[in-house]
Amino acid sequence: MQINVRNLVKVHIPARMSVVFRCVLFSRLSTFKRITGLTQVIRLGHIAPLPQRKTPGSSTVITRAANSVITMARRVDKISSCCPRCLSSKASAQDGKARVKRVSIEGNIAVGKSTFARLLQSACPDWEVMAEPVSKWQNIESGTSRGTDASSQTVSNLLQMMYQDPLRWSYTFQTYSCMSRLRTQLQPPPARLLNSEGSPVQVYERSVYSDRYIFALNMFELGCINSTEWAVYQDWHSLLVEQFGHQVELEGIIYLSAPPKKCMERLEQRGRPEEKGVKLDYLEKLHIQHERWLIKKSTEIHFEKLKQIPVLQLDAGVEFQTDREVQEQFITMVKNFFSAL
Ligand SMILES: Nc1ncnc2c1ncn2[C@@H]1O[C@H](COP(=O)(O)OP(=O)(O)OP(=O)(O)O)[C@@H](O)[C@H]1O
Ligand SMILES: Nc1nc(=O)c2ncn([C@H]3C[C@H](O)[C@@H](CO)O3)c2[nH]1
Numbered sequence: 001m002q003i004n005v006r007n008l009v010k011v012h013i014p015a016r017m018s019v020v021f022r023c024v025l026f027s028r029l030s031t032f033k034r035i036t037g038l039t040q041v042i043r044l045g046h047i048a049p050l051p052q053r054k055t056p057g058s059s060t061v062i063t064r065a066a067n068s069v070i071t072m073a074r075r076v077d078k079i080s081s082c083c084p085r086c087l088s089s090k091a092s093a094q095d096g097k098a099r100v101k102r103v104s105i106e107g108n109i110a111v112g113k114s115t116f117a118r119l120l121q122s123a124c125p126d127w128e129v130m131a132e133p134v135s136k137w138q139n140i141e142s143g144t145s146r147g148t149d150a151s152s153q154t155v156s157n158l159l160q161m162m163y164q165d166p167l168r169w170s171y172t173f174q175t176y177s178c179m180s181r182l183r184t185q186l187q188p189p190p191a192r193l194l195n196s197e198g199s200p201v202q203v204y205e206r207s208v209y210s211d212r213y214i215f216a217l218n219m220f221e222l223g224c225i226n227s228t229e230w231a232v233y234q235d236w237h238s239l240l241v242e243q244f245g246h247q248v249e250l251e252g253i254i255y256l257s258a259p260p261k262k263c264m265e266r267l268e269q270r271g272r273p274e275e276k277g278v279k280l281d282y283l284e285k286l287h288i289q290h291e292r293w294l295i296k297k298s299t300e301i302h303f304e305k306l307k308q309i310p311v312l313q314l315d316a317g318v319e320f321q322t323d324r325e326v327q328e329q330f331i332t333m334v335k336n337f338f339s340a341l
Helices: 017-026 029-036 041-045 064-081 086-094 113-122 132-136 156-162 168-188 209-222 229-246 260-270 280-295 324-340
Strands: 103-106 127-130 154-156 199-206 252-257 311-315
Touching: 086 199, 103 113, 103 127, 113 127, 113 199, 113 252, 113 324, 132 156, 132 168, 156 168, 168 199, 168 209, 168 229, 209 229, 209 280, 252 280, 252 324, 260 280, 280 311, 311 324
Parallel strands: 103 199, 103 252, 127 199, 252 311
Antiparallel strands: none
């Protein structure tokens, strides 16, 4: 089991830092944090010693300078907690929707995301899990735009079509999977979370980001999406994500990782009919995509906030379905991770 803290070492100290630091006494802490991107560092500093090493994909090392930034930021945290003006603005920003954090669970096929999601759902009433809309993909309906018309009926199983003829259906699949993920991410949090006095978190099983940086990219690299389709996909994906802005932004990612062979065993054990033809080779490719995006950080990312996103990596290769001890360890790590976001 390991927590990925790689992203934490990416501390950038803007030249205007000292000016910002002086001004922060008179402005809101949230603004300061937005400018400096220090939120994660401040909070995570409470739970984990900061690593002193160079990371792949990052030229920035935590040095004494970075540590002094953290010390300054901690002082700012103290300052803000005794300044009434900061307190009131913080309170208003914390109202309702703005206070609900958003996190996605990412990982290979059959690694155990739904199983883990159920565990989270039962662990805390302040956490709400949104399942991946697989049943929508299995039941494409005719009728109105949302399939809500009483006369609508299932016309096809797009998941099956994509696995049976990926060359023909991959692009169509990615348009639909991305659209349905977007719809899921745009849904307002339930009242339970909005009214919560604790720390509400909305958790999504995968996201519009894994749609692009795992699956669509993989299909392109496999030749199942051609370069024209890939260019078109990327163009509308960027437009949608930019237009919806913070509504689809995430504050963190939980990455469940396991060896592809383990995922293959679980996939076979689950026996979803559409996945009968899935080969180990495909899971290995998806594993590489996850590692490139979330660990090595070598995937080219097009959204600034996503580049800096904190990632909690959990070793899902272990039995966590029934082992209470492992479940408790996972929940503790998730709680710490959430409170640091
Ligand atoms: N930690 C675990 N140990 C043993 N078996 C597990 C574990 N996690 C999940 N499983 C089993 O593996 C299978 C796949 O799990 P699950 O459906 O949760 O995967 P998933 O990641 O949500 O899949 P998908 O990528 O298709 O959405 C299920 O049969 C589940 O019971
Ligand atoms: N091609 C493709 N693109 C996606 O964005 C995507 N998201 C999930 N899946 C497949 C994995 C499981 O079989 C099943 C349920 O996760 O659906 C996808 N397949």
